[in-house]
Amino acid sequence: MSNFLFGRYLPGNSWVHQMSPQSKLMLSFYFVIVIFFANNLASYAALAVLIAIVILLSGVSILFFLKGIRPLVWLIIFTVALQILFSAGGTVLWKWGPFSVTNLSLINGGFIFIRFLLIIMISTVLTLTTTPLAIADGVQTVLKPLKKVKFPVDTLALMLSIALRFVPTLMDEMETILNAQRSRGVDFGSGSLKHRVQAAVPLLVPLFTGAINHAENLSTAMEARGFSDSEHRSKYRIYRWQLKDTVSWLVFLLVGGLVLYLRK
Amino acid sequence: MDKAISFEQVTHTYQANTPYAQNALADVSLVIPNNSFTAIIGHTGSGKSTLVQHINALLKPTKGSVQVLGRVITPATTNKNLKAFRQHVGMVFQFPEKQLFEETVIKDIMFGPKNYGVSDADAQQAAKSAMKLVGLDQSLAEKSPFDLSGGQMRRVAIAGVLAMKPEILILDEPTAGLDPRGHKEIMDLAQQLHDEDQMTIILVTHQMDDVVNYASQVVVMDEGKIVKTGTAAEIFTDPGWVYKMQLNLPSSAEFAQKLVDAGVPVGKLPLTIDQLATKISQLVAEGADTDE
Amino acid sequence: MKDIIQVKNISFNYADQPLLFDNLSLNVHEGEWLALIGQNGSGKSTLARLIDGLNVLKQGQIIVDGLFVNDENILDVRNKIGMVFQNPEDQFVGATVEDDVAFGLENRQVDRKQMHHIVESSLKNVNMWDFRDRIPANLSGGQKQRVAIAGIVALSPQIIILDEATSMLDPRGRQDILNLVREIKAKNHLTVISITHDIDEAAGADRVVVINHGKKIDEDVPDKIFSNTEQLAQIGLDAPYTSQLIAALKRKGVNLNQQYLDSERLIAWIKQLVSNK
Numbered sequence: 001m002s003n004f005l006f007g008r009y010l011p012g013n014s015w016v017h018q019m020s021p022q023s024k025l026m027l028s029f030y031f032v033i034v035i036f037f038a039n040n041l042a043s044y045a046a047l048a049v050l051i052a053i054v055i056l057l058s059g060v061s062i063l064f065f066l067k068g069i070r071p072l073v074w075l076i077i078f079t080v081a082l083q084i085l086f087s088a089g090g091t092v093l094w095k096w097g098p099f100s101v102t103n104l105s106l107i108n109g110g111f112i113f114i115r116f117l118l119i120i121m122i123s124t125v126l127t128l129t130t131t132p133l134a135i136a137d138g139v140q141t142v143l144k145p146l147k148k149v150k151f152p153v154d155t156l157a158l159m160l161s162i163a164l165r166f167v168p169t170l171m172d173e174m175e176t177i178l179n180a181q182r183s184r185g186v187d188f189g190s191g192s193l194k195h196r197v198q199a200a201v202p203l204l205v206p207l208f209t210g211a212i213n214h215a216e217n218l219s220t221a222m223e224a225r226g227f228s229d230s231e232h233r234s235k236y237r238i239y240r241w242q243l244k245d246t247v248s249w250l251v252f253l254l255v256g257g258l259v260l261y262l263r264k
Numbered sequence: 265m266d267k268a269i270s271f272e273q274v275t276h277t278y279q280a281n282t283p284y285a286q287n288a289l290a291d292v293s294l295v296i297p298n299n300s301f302t303a304i305i306g307h308t309g310s311g312k313s314t315l316v317q318h319i320n321a322l323l324k325p326t327k328g329s330v331q332v333l334g335r336v337i338t339p340a341t342t343n344k345n346l347k348a349f350r351q352h353v354g355m356v357f358q359f360p361e362k363q364l365f366e367e368t369v370i371k372d373i374m375f376g377p378k379n380y381g382v383s384d385a386d387a388q389q390a391a392k393s394a395m396k397l398v399g400l401d402q403s404l405a406e407k408s409p410f411d412l413s414g415g416q417m418r419r420v421a422i423a424g425v426l427a428m429k430p431e432i433l434i435l436d437e438p439t440a441g442l443d444p445r446g447h448k449e450i451m452d453l454a455q456q457l458h459d460e461d462q463m464t465i466i467l468v469t470h471q472m473d474d475v476v477n478y479a480s481q482v483v484v485m486d487e488g489k490i491v492k493t494g495t496a497a498e499i500f501t502d503p504g505w506v507y508k509m510q511l512n513l514p515s516s517a518e519f520a521q522k523l524v525d526a527g528v529p530v531g532k533l534p535l536t537i538d539q540l541a542t543k544i545s546q547l548v549a550e551g552a553d554t555d556e
Numbered sequence: 557m558k559d560i561i562q563v564k565n566i567s568f569n570y571a572d573q574p575l576l577f578d579n580l581s582l583n584v585h586e587g588e589w590l591a592l593i594g595q596n597g598s599g600k601s602t603l604a605r606l607i608d609g610l611n612v613l614k615q616g617q618i619i620v621d622g623l624f625v626n627d628e629n630i631l632d633v634r635n636k637i638g639m640v641f642q643n644p645e646d647q648f649v650g651a652t653v654e655d656d657v658a659f660g661l662e663n664r665q666v667d668r669k670q671m672h673h674i675v676e677s678s679l680k681n682v683n684m685w686d687f688r689d690r691i692p693a694n695l696s697g698g699q700k701q702r703v704a705i706a707g708i709v710a711l712s713p714q715i716i717i718l719d720e721a722t723s724m725l726d727p728r729g730r731q732d733i734l735n736l737v738r739e740i741k742a743k744n745h746l747t748v749i750s751i752t753h754d755i756d757e758a759a760g761a762d763r764v765v766v767i768n769h770g771k772k773i774d775e776d777v778p779d780k781i782f783s784n785t786e787q788l789a790q791i792g793l794d795a796p797y798t799s800q801l802i803a804a805l806k807r808k809g810v811n812l813n814q815q816y817l818d819s820e821r822l823i824a825w826i827k828q829l830v831s832n833k
Contacts, residue, residue: 528830
């Protein structure tokens with residue numbers, strides 16, 4: 001748990017840290033789309049090299065980065081294994097009851113694995129180098145056009161920013177509640193499935209009660225500070241598009257073209 | 265057994281081998297005698313909470329070993345064996361009312377004992393006597409804990425720990441946010457558990473007056489290390505040092521220090537209001553003598 | 557002296573609960589530090605919320621600097637009042653220190669350039685400018701309360717209400733915050749209402765109002781309020797430290813004719829007693 005990197009922010013001042021959040025956000029979306037165009041080893045290799053460069057430019061050690069996403073890798077391996085076992089077509093290599101492994105399903109499984117891995121990597125880089133606040137702001141900027149159709153973009157961004165701001169608070173609280181119930185003899189994470197589900201109640205009830213309390217107090221405090229509606233507020237922060245963003249986009253577009261060229 | 269707890273060169277590092285690594289305890293050795301009342305003080309972030317969580321096996325040492333009631337815990341101890349440690353060590357966390365979850369007060373208090381395999385009937389018995397101990401009226405037993413006042417919820421949570429009949433009770437800032445009456449009641453309860461039920465009490469606190477009034481042994485922490493142990497009188501002799509540790513003096517010592525600053529020769533700083541009053545009355549009598 | 561807040565014959569109860577205030581009246585003088593003391597549950601925090609329009613009155617009127625507290629005036633009233641709440645965590649809206657101070661300014665649609673100036677000077681005012689990039693998780697309770705105060709200073713209100721703002725802090729943090737508010741009060745000529753059950757905090761006030769079960773049972777200068785130690789004990793509050801010392805001295809045969817003196821005067825009295833007798 002403590003080495004887990006997904007969704008965390010690591011302070012820094014690297015190339016990627018300095019890019020504007022809206023551009024990082026869009027670039028990540030773009031990258032995910034490109035991933036789905038790749039369909040052979042060469043095109044995946046191009047993307048893998050690109051993501052390796054991005055990780056290097058984010059100032060995080062690759063080894064630490066890989067360790068940090070390991071828990072998710074297990075999840076993907078599990079998903080991919082199911083995919084391999086249940087898909088048909090191609091030469092059958094191994095068969096047992098409803099399960100079979102074919103050469104095609106192995107290759108497909110491998111690609112799915114790489115796809116997932118690339119997606120996790122790009123989103124981890126995004127959160128590692130972008131504060132939650134900046135992500136919320138990025139979303140707000142990206143969605144701005146939707147304001148024309150009366151979509152409450154600013155409300156959404158404010159909600160997102162507050163939700164993200166409370167993640168560490170709630171994590172701390174979860175830790176304390178876990179400990180408090182542990183010292184009252186609860187065994188989390190062992191025993192049968194039924195037992196585990198039961199053990200979650202003494203964790204979840206206090207956690208939700210606490211969250212609701214925070215929400216109530218917070219809304220009072222916001223009101224007291226003159227908050228009435230989120231669509232009529234000025235903005236303290238703006239993130240400007242920078243040269244680094246332009247350069248990054250050019251490189252990503254180039255690699256995108258390369259993937260289209262390399263794919264079968 | 266005359267020692268309830270001993271720490272031998274315990275180091276604890278949070279998130280070891282990551283950029284987030286933090287040394288929270290550094291080479292801590294400590295003995296807490298059986299049936300003592302130990303206060304652990306130190307400014308916020310000095311390592312107090314990390315220290316006490318080892319007593320309850322909520323944390324394992326990164327280096328060194330901890331012995332609690334004859335059981336030893338080392339970095340190699342497997343997580344499976346930890347539950348046995350906790351059975352005899354009750355821990356009241358800061359704002360313990362946050363851990364309540366059951367539909368009724370009695371069920372919540374019975375939760376701990378039942379987890380350790382106590383029968384329903386016995387757990388109920390234990391819960392009822394715990395309610396009495398913390399001063400909760402039996403009529404509240406079937407109420408939802410969430411309908412009670414903040415002070416009452418705190419008592420339910422404490423009762424939930426006491427119902428497990430621990431031999432060691434850890435109290436982490438048990439009176440935070442309570443009004444003066446609630447504060448005194450909780451502290452008196454701790455004293456009663458110590459005096460009458462022979463519990464070993466460990467109190468983590470910022471209230472120096474409580475340290476003076478209740479604790480027999482004081483442990484001062486700073487930057488993950490134990491920097492001093494002794495009686496309250498030994499700890500508070502040097503005001504300069506106490507302030508350097510970012511701690512306060514007990515009210516009477518603080519007031520006496522103000523008297524000293526104003527030129528009243530109080531001498532050794534008194535810790536309690538009675539000591540200070542005695543000292544002043546002596547000075548008044550002497551002053552009268554020398555003047556004649 | 558002008559009454560900056562007038563609470564006139566108010567009644568209030570929470571849904572499904574008995575009447576908390578029944579015909580309560582209270583005035584706050586401009587420029588004073590008023591301490592509202594009482595046990596947990598006495599209604600003192602509710603009163604603060606009513607003054608800021610966070611709860612809605614059933615009966616009676618509250619007037620803040622000439623404005624009735626009602627739907628129409630609510631934003632103007634809140635421009636005049638800054639509130640610091642009990643839980644440091646639950647009033648930190650922004651993702652970082654800077655953003656949190658800016659929150660109130662954004663709500664009032666202050667121009668960005670001006671906003672940056674105000675945030676900087678407000679944070680410097682509370683000595684938190686060096687922490688401007690920090691996220692709340694990396695701040696102590698006392699530091700969070702400092703940020704909350706910076707957020708208030710940024711809006712330059714006339715009144716600060718401390719709603720048990722120090723009760724979750726350690727003694728050092730508590731002293732620290734009170735000193736800070738005192739400093740800001742003096743500099744900006746503010747009125748301060750501090751809601752507390754910490755008697756020593758109340759002892760520093762200009763005037764004290766004692767609330768018990770929703771009723772104002774006393775209202776006077778600290779000297780008078782704290783001289784009545786029986787009354788304090790009856791409603792579950794401590795006597796101030798100096799009163800306790802005076803009582804202890806009396807038991808040792810050193811008699812002072814008063815039940816309460818602030819520490820400065822008590823020290824002077826003891827000094828005189830010891831040296832001049």
